[in-house]
Amino acid sequence: MAASCSLVCCGEERESDKAVVVRFSNGCVNNADSLDFSMYRNADGNKPKKRNRQILVAESDRLCYVGQNFGGTSLKCNSLCKYYVGVLNRQTMQMEVHSAQLFNMQPMIPGEMAENAKPQDTNSYRDKVDSLIEAFGTNKQKRALASRRLNQVGSDALHQAVAKAASSVIDSKGLEALQQEVAETESQAALSSHLPPCNADADKRENVYPFDELLSPEEFAALEQAGSKMAAHTPEELQKMKDEGRNQCIIKHLENLATVGEARDKTSRCAFYLSMLLKLARQKNVTRKFGQEEDCPHIIQNKLLRTFTVGTFNNGRVQNMVSTSMRAKLAAYSLALLLHMGYMTADLTLLHRDLGITETRMIEVAKSMGLTLSKPVRAKSDEAGLHDDHRQASVVLPLVKYDQFLERRKRKKMH
Template sequence: MAASCSLVCCGQEKDSDKSVIVRFSNGNIKNADKLDFTMFKNTDENNPRKKSQRILVAESDRLSYVGCNFGAGSLKCNNLCNYYVGVLNKKTMKMEVHSAQLFNMQPSIPGETTVTAKSQDTPLTYRDKVDSLIEMFGTNKQKRALSSRRLNQVGSDALHQAVTKAANTVIDQKGLEALQQEVSKTESQGDMFLHLPPIHSDADRPENVYLFDDLLSPVEFEALEQAGSTMAALSSEDLQKMRDGGCLCVVKVLEDMPAEDGAIRDKTSRCAFYLSLLLKLARLKNVTRQFGQEDGCPRIIQNKLLRTFSVETFKNGRVSNMVSSSMRAKLAGYSLALLLHMGHMIADLTLLHRDLHITEARMIEVAKSMGLTLIRPPRGLAAKEKLHDEHRRASLVLPLIKYDQFTERRKRKKMH
C-alpha cells in the first residue's frame, strides 16, 4: 500500500522567498539540469513599487534566457492570481506548500533589444499620460477598460491592413480601369440597383433579362405544387376576399389565367401564390417565424422569404426579422419581375404599387431602375371612351432603357 503524505502550509512569504515557476516562450527545455539560474532584485528596497522587481536569468552553453516580473514582457497573471507550488519531503512525507510567481523566459541575443523604449525627448500626448496614470494608480475597472480599448485598436488596425491587402489584390486582378467602370455603372444605376433581381443585360430575349430561375429556383417551384393547385381552385367569393385584402395583382392574374392550357395554368397559379406572399410581406414591419403557415406556405419558401426579404435585428434579448424600407424596394423589384413573366413581359404598375402600399413615384423609380419601358394610354382617348383603365404599365423591351437621374430642386419662396 502506498504511503500517505500530509500538507503543510508555510504561511505568508516575502517576495524574495517565493518559489519560481518558469516557462520558455520558444519551446520546451529537454535538459533543464544544464541551465544555470540566477535571480536579480532591485536594490531600491525602500521604494514600494521597485522592491518586488525581479529579473531571472537562465544561461546555457548556447543561449541565454531572461525573464522579469515587471515591464512590458512580464506576465499579467501574477497580479490577478496567486500561485502555489508543493515540495514533497520524502523523509517526513510532508508536502510543503509555498507561494510562487511565474516568469516568462525569452531568449536573449546579444546586439538585439526586445523592448524599444520611447525616447525621453518625445512628448507624450494627453491620452498617453492618462493611460499611464491608469496603469499605475487606476482601479481594476479602469484597467480593464484600458486593456479593452487597446485590444480594439489593435483589431481595427489589423482589419484595416486586411482590407487594404484585399483591395490591392482585387486591383491587381481586375485592373484599375475595369473597377472604375464598374463603380461608375453602379452609381449610374443608383442605390436602387442593390435591391433589384439579378439582371442579364446582354440577353438576346426579353424573358432572359430577369431569369425566372433567379426568382424561383426549380426546387422552390416544385414545392409550390399543392399551394398552386389550391390557388387555381379559388371561387369567385374567395377572389373577392383576396381583392378586399389588397391583392389586386394576384386577382387580376388569376382572372386572366387560361382555362385550356394546363401547363401555363399550373405555372401561373404557383407564381400567383408566391406573389401573394411577397405582397403580404411588404405590408408587414416585423415578421414572425409563423409567416405563411396559415396559407399553406412550404418551409423552403418561408425560409427563402425570411432570408431574402427581411433583416435580422436583436431586440429585448431576442432575434427578430424586420422588413425595412430597402427591403420593401427589393420586394417591389422582385414582384415586378415576377409579374413580367406572368403577363408576357407587361406589368401593371398601378395595381402593384397599391398592393405594396408604396407611392406611385417609388414604383416608377423601381421600373426605371430595371430599364423598363413605361406605357400609359392617351388621356384624350381614355376620357372619350370613358375607360376605367387609366393604369400606368411597364414592359420589358430590348434594348433596355437607361434613364437619366433626376434631382428634384425645390422652388424658392418669393420674398414680399
C-alpha cells in the first residue's frame, strides 16, 4: 500500500524567494546536471520597478543560456498567471507548495551582443524583401525590382519639381491670392454644372438656350389651361399683385401681353411656369402637394421636383429639399425662360428680387451664361428718379467670356 502524503502551504513568498522553472527555446536538455545555474538580482533595491528584476544564467561546456524576467524577451505569462511547484519531503511525506516564476532560456554566444547589437532595426518589411530579392531572387523578380526603383526615383523627382514650382508661384502671387482664385474657380465650376443646356455656336440668339430644353413640347402643351388663367388677369388684379410685391418680372410681361396670337399664348404659359420656379426658389422643404393650389399640371410637378430638388432622409422618410446649388439652378433656368419671354433680354433686377437672392449672385449666374450686361445711364433731369435704371441681361452673339469673377468685393471685417 502506497504511503500517503499531506500538503503544506508555505504562505506568501517574496519575489526573490520564488521557485524557478526554466524552458529552453532551442530544444530539450538531456542532462540537466551538466548545467551550472546562476541567479543575478538587481542591486538597486530602493526602486520598486527594478527591485524584482532577475537574470538566470545556465552554463555548459558548449553553450551559455540566459533568461530574464524583464524586457522584451521575458515571458508575459508571469504577469497573467500564478505558478506553483510542489516539493515532496520523503522523510516526513509532506509536500511543500512554493510559488514559482518561469524563465525562457535562450542560447547566447559570447561577444555577439556587443558587436552586432543595434538599437532598432530601421529597415521596413519592403526593404527586407527587396534585400532578399537582390540576393536570392530570380531574374524576373530582379528586373521588376529595378523597374520599381526607377519609377520611384522618377516619382520623387516629379514631386520635387511640383513642390518647387508651387513654392515659386506662392512666392510670386501670395497665398491669399491663390486661395481666392481656388475659391472662385470652385464656385464657377459648381455654378456651371447647373446651367441650362447651351449651344454657343448657334446662328440665332433664340437657339443659344433652346426653348425645348426648358419646356418640352409635352410640358408646354400641358400648360394650356394654366396659361389661359394667367392671361385672364384683369388690370386691377395685376395692380393688386404689384402692390403686394409678388413676381414683379411676371407682372411686367403680363401687363405688356399681346392681344391675340401665338406670342400671347406662349408668354402666358411661360409666365405660369416661371411663377412655379419663383415659388419653388423660396421653399426649403418641398412636399408632393407643391403646386396643387395653383392647379399645376402633374407633369410639371414631377419636372420641378425631379429637376430642382434633392432627396434627403429625415426620420426614415425621403424629403425633397431646395439646396443652395438648386437655387442657383433655379436662377439660371428662370433667366433663360425670361430671355425667351422678352426677345432675348431680361431684367436682372426684378428677377433677383423675385428669387430672393442677392444681385451679386444674379450677376454671377448671368456671366456664367455668357450674357451681355447693361445698365441705362441715369438721366440728369428732374425726372431721373422715375427713370428705369434696372440692370439688363441680353443674348449677344458671340457669347461673352468673362474672367473668374475678379470683381467680387471682399467681405468687410466685423469690428
